[in-house]
Amino acid sequence: MAQKLTATTTGVINAEPAGVWAVLIDPELLSQAFFGAEVETDWRAGSPITFSGEWNGKSFQDKGEIVTVEPDKLLRFTHYSPLSGQPDLPENYHTVTFALTPAKGGTELTISQSNAGSEEERTHSEANWAQVLGTVKQLAER
Template structure:
């Protein structure tokens, strides 16, 4: 069974500014719980997230699947904190979809292949906090 989650937020900023906030490492660290992200932002290339959560260091890995600047970022994601084996079937797929014109952007985060309903609920809660942080960061 493919367990998914979807959460959206309205941001009072143009898509280009929101896009920069999700792809610029310094800005990502501001809204995404201090996480550092490394990628060259090209399809087929790695993406790595490092940080500390609840006193534990982590390194999450994945591969960028699709990238359309200002519109779509899709990547695979495996968290070192889950203890899952590094196998393709254990990777989630994360999609950032941006839409809107002018000074308004709708950002939707959709995840696929979550390991359980419990993981889905945790994910929604974390994304809700992260997206509120992102909104505050971008709207400054």
């Protein structure tokens, strides 16, 4: 089996970690960052998280589980999308991590997604997460 790849994007946001964190856990703001998907969870480790909406004209409901919640520092959850065409098995879930680090001028936000099955998938995921990071930056800086 091929080694799984990790997509990563990093940027500095001109806001304190608490301000960035507030965007990440606000369902309405997070929806803007997640391409309009409705995000539902209670943000507690072990709780389910769902993302529902429309992507490229197809309705979807992705799901996962909250893994780690460290306010103003770290948010990690698993993610599975039926649109991937893969069966709903643990080995087909990604782990998505939002790591916040105080930085000169604000907060460094690193978003990573593990378990990409190919270089093409990794590159595609990095482009999507770069867009998410850009929107989180806009929302946190306003």
